[in-house]
Amino acid sequence: MPASPLPSAASLPPDFHAPAYERLVERMLRQLNMGHGLDELLASVFDQLSGVVPYNRIAVALLEEPAHVLRLVACRSDGEVNLKTGYASRVQGSTLAPLLETGQPRIIADLAEYSRRKPTSSSTALIVREGMRSSLTLPLLADGKPIGVIFFSSREPDTYTAGHAELLARLASPIAIGVEKTRLIGQLRQSNQELALANSAKDDFLDTLKCEVDKQTQQLRRSESRYRLLVEMGRVVNSSLDIREVFHHAAVQIHKQLECDRVSLLLTSSKSPTRHGFAVEFTGDREYWPDVPTQALPGSAFDWVMQHRVPQVVRSLRQDHSFPEDQRLFETGYGSKVYLPLLSRDLSVGVLGIVSRREQQPDHWDLELLREICSQLSIALDNASAYSEIERLKRELEQQNVYLRDEIRTDHDFGNIIGDSPAMRQVRVAVEQVALTDSTVLILGETGTGKELIARAIHESSSRSKNLLVKVNCASLAPGLIASELFGHESGAFTGATERRRGRFELSHHGSIFLDEISEVPAETQVMLLRVLQEREIERVGGSEPIEIDTRVIAASNRDLKAAAEAGEFRDDLYYRLNVFPILVPPLRQRREDIPALLNHFIARFSNRMNKPITRVDRRTMEILMQYDWPGNVREFENIIERSMIISRGDTLSIESSWLSGDGSLPSSTQERALEATSAVQPTLAEIERRAILDALQRCDGKIYGPGGAAETLGLKPTTLYGKMRKQRIKTTRQHE
Numbered sequence: 001m002p003a004s005p006l007p008s009a010a011s012l013p014p015d016f017h018a019p020a021y022e023r024l025v026e027r028m029l030r031q032l033n034m035g036h037g038l039d040e041l042l043a044s045v046f047d048q049l050s051g052v053v054p055y056n057r058i059a060v061a062l063l064e065e066p067a068h069v070l071r072l073v074a075c076r077s078d079g080e081v082n083l084k085t086g087y088a089s090r091v092q093g094s095t096l097a098p099l100l101e102t103g104q105p106r107i108i109a110d111l112a113e114y115s116r117r118k119p120t121s122s123s124t125a126l127i128v129r130e131g132m133r134s135s136l137t138l139p140l141l142a143d144g145k146p147i148g149v150i151f152f153s154s155r156e157p158d159t160y161t162a163g164h165a166e167l168l169a170r171l172a173s174p175i176a177i178g179v180e181k182t183r184l185i186g187q188l189r190q191s192n193q194e195l196a197l198a199n200s201a202k203d204d205f206l207d208t209l210k211c212e213v214d215k216q217t218q219q220l221r222r223s224e225s226r227y228r229l230l231v232e233m234g235r236v237v238n239s240s241l242d243i244r245e246v247f248h249h250a251a252v253q254i255h256k257q258l259e260c261d262r263v264s265l266l267l268t269s270s271k272s273p274t275r276h277g278f279a280v281e282f283t284g285d286r287e288y289w290p291d292v293p294t295q296a297l298p299g300s301a302f303d304w305v306m307q308h309r310v311p312q313v314v315r316s317l318r319q320d321h322s323f324p325e326d327q328r329l330f331e332t333g334y335g336s337k338v339y340l341p342l343l344s345r346d347l348s349v350g351v352l353g354i355v356s357r358r359e360q361q362p363d364h365w366d367l368e369l370l371r372e373i374c375s376q377l378s379i380a381l382d383n384a385s386a387y388s389e390i391e392r393l394k395r396e397l398e399q400q401n402v403y404l405r406d407e408i409r410t411d412h413d414f415g416n417i418i419g420d421s422p423a424m425r426q427v428r429v430a431v432e433q434v435a436l437t438d439s440t441v442l443i444l445g446e447t448g449t450g451k452e453l454i455a456r457a458i459h460e461s462s463s464r465s466k467n468l469l470v471k472v473n474c475a476s477l478a479p480g481l482i483a484s485e486l487f488g489h490e491s492g493a494f495t496g497a498t499e500r501r502r503g504r505f506e507l508s509h510h511g512s513i514f515l516d517e518i519s520e521v522p523a524e525t526q527v528m529l530l531r532v533l534q535e536r537e538i539e540r541v542g543g544s545e546p547i548e549i550d551t552r553v554i555a556a557s558n559r560d561l562k563a564a565a566e567a568g569e570f571r572d573d574l575y576y577r578l579n580v581f582p583i584l585v586p587p588l589r590q591r592r593e594d595i596p597a598l599l600n601h602f603i604a605r606f607s608n609r610m611n612k613p614i615t616r617v618d619r620r621t622m623e624i625l626m627q628y629d630w631p632g633n634v635r636e637f638e639n640i641i642e643r644s645m646i647i648s649r650g651d652t653l654s655i656e657s658s659w660l661s662g663d664g665s666l667p668s669s670t671q672e673r674a675l676e677a678t679s680a681v682q683p684t685l686a687e688i689e690r691r692a693i694l695d696a697l698q699r700c701d702g703k704i705y706g707p708g709g710a711a712e713t714l715g716l717k718p719t720t721l722y723g724k725m726r727k728q729r730i731k732t733t734r735q736h737e
């Protein structure tokens with residue numbers, strides 16, 4: 001801006017010269033063009049003017065639109081300030097309004113007097129209180145438009161002249177333009193700042209929005225993939241009932257989802273101290289199935305997880321391998337792992353391991369999701385093990401069924417112990433007494449006297465009658481197999497033992513076991529029997545775990561067991577254990593008075609079965625029956641009656657003495673008739689078979705099994721031969737074997 005022409009000398013302040021004015025304008029223009037902020041600009045203006053116009057107080061107020069108020073923006077005083085920057089007063093109606101309208105300066109020679117005249121001017125009153133006595137107020141016009149005012153005040157009255165006003169009026173315009181420019185620049189800066197702020201706020205907002213959308217998309221994707229994984233997991237793990245298959249399906253899914261390198265599953269069993277499980281390692285598109293140690297390591301991570309039932313997370317196996325498994329994993333090149341507990345019906349049943357070759361991998365794995373996978377896996381494993389248990393029980397049930405079918409075929413009428421002889425009455429009383437207890441019973445008596453019938457009566461009258469009475473004919477079992485038959489075996493216990501099998505003792509749990517012909521048990525099995533009687537527990541062949549057995553033992557023998565024990569042929573400790581409650585069943589020849597009752601009993605039974613009404617017995621027959629010695633006892637008696645009923649016609653029962661075995665001493669006349677009859681009667685098929693077996697046994701010196709044995713000679717399987725011998729009542733003896 002060009003310098004204003006010099007004011008006329010008359011009107012200039014007396015101490016002011018033309019060169020000073022020029023320097024002042026020049027300095028002021030320089031300052032105004034330096035681009036300072038408003039405060040700096042006004043401070044410099046105040047400095048410049050201090051040498052030109054006298055003042056003790058100088059201030060600038062700027063017009064603020066649209067409220068049309070004047071606000072004090074800068075003030076400098078040599079004393080106390082009452083009218084401070086920030087003070088604003090409405091223009092309209094004020095004493096300054098005419099100044100702003102006309103652009104004319106105002107000089108007040110006596111402020112105190114002015115204040116009294118214009119009591120409404122509070123600003124005047126304030127500066128009067130600051131000690132000001134006169135003032136010069138100059139409107140600031142930029143391009144003719146009022147932008148504010150500049151106030152000069154003096155502590156002396158009558159300080160300002162028209163010359164001061166004139167000089168300042170010339171300076172007012174560049175000051176006003178400078179102020180306006182600065183203000184506009186300030187405003188521009190401020191709006192730029194605001195714009196920048198608004199822009200950055202907008203950017204921030206957009207960023208936040210984008211982040212939020214990204215987050216939600218990620219969350220959506222994650223929950224979608226979680227959902228898919230869980231659905232897929234549920235589908236695959238439930239598609240099989242084989243534990244290994246279930247694990248494999250689950251491991252593949254986990255590997256795909258988490259990009260882990262190894263998945264393992266370790267399970268415990270309440271029945272065994274060892275653990276079992278699987279591990280699969282993924283390398284490229286190949287899988288390896290390393291062996292999983294079955295022995296729990298002391299202080300293992302497995303135990304820790306089982307006990308605490310919370311996941312064990314190791315982010316760096318390099319830094320943290322205090323558990324033995326972690327040490328091993330670290331040594332085989334793994335970097336991080338998670339072990340998760342598997343719970344089934346609130347019991348810890350195992351641990352699922354997820355291992356990565358990289359460190360810090362668990363940070364990327366969703367533990368919550370893994371927990372859900374574990375509960376799915378637990379259910380599937382539960383199903384699989386329940387299924388295999390059902391399968392096992394089914395097989396066992398089949399075994400039991402076979403056994404029961406055999407039992408049914410034997411067709412016992414155990415409910416009926418016939419005979420009212422004193423000897424039989426004694427037996428009946430003994431049966432009733434012992435039935436109420438759990439004591440071991442030893443039934444002794446000749447063959448066919450009804451020992452089994454009595455054993456069954458004891459069982460049926462006892463509290464165990466709802467459960468099985470398992471019968472074992474110790475003489476009919478091959479000595480090599482008797483232990484496995486009685487106590488069962490573990491899979492692999494011997495050649496042919498392909499799977500675990502429960503023995504007769506286990507079958508009889510909560511019931512009774514009838515060990516017929518106990519004297520035929522081999523010595524090594526006698527030891528095992530002794531243990532059952534003493535400790536009430538068994539051990540399967542090939543097994544190491546004792547199994548508790550709650551069973552009542554009823555043993556029977558037609559040998560004099562005491563004599564056998566004394567002769568060292570039977571363990572005497574076992575004999576004493578068995579002989580807790582002996583029952584001696586008398587032979588039929590010692591209770592002939594029971595014969596009529598037995599006869600009636602069998603006639604009734606067979607009449608019914610054969611639909612043959614027998615109402616009479618001929619006298620001769622009755623004589624034979626009463627006189628014969630019955631070495632085969634009731635069984636022989638029963639057979640004779642059955643046979644006679646088969647061949648008898650009409651309502652009378654008659655027997656041939658020839659049917660009776662040679663050992664029973666019949667009167668000689670009967671014997672003669674019997675011999676005659678024998679030569680006349682053709683042998684039955686059963687008799688031919690019996691003779692063939694006896695011949696073979698004799699020729700093979702009693703050997704049944706193996707090369708040169710009776711079974712081989714007869715072209716039969718040894719077990720079939722045993723069956724036939726049992727049917728024919730042919731006894732095997734220890735020396736036969």
Ligand SMILES: Nc1ncnc2c1ncn2[C@@H]1O[C@H](COP(=O)(O)OP(=O)(O)OP(=O)(O)O)[C@@H](O)[C@H]1O
Pocket residue numbers: 412413416417418419445446447448449450451452453454516557558601634635638
């Ligand atoms: N007192 C009796 N009342 C009715 N039937 C009897 C009696 N005694 C034995 N029997 C019958 O005689 C047959 C042989 O009996 P059981 O098998 O019980 O004899 P056992 O002494 O066990 O023979 P073994 O010593 O040969 O094993 C069976 O059919 C049985 O029902």
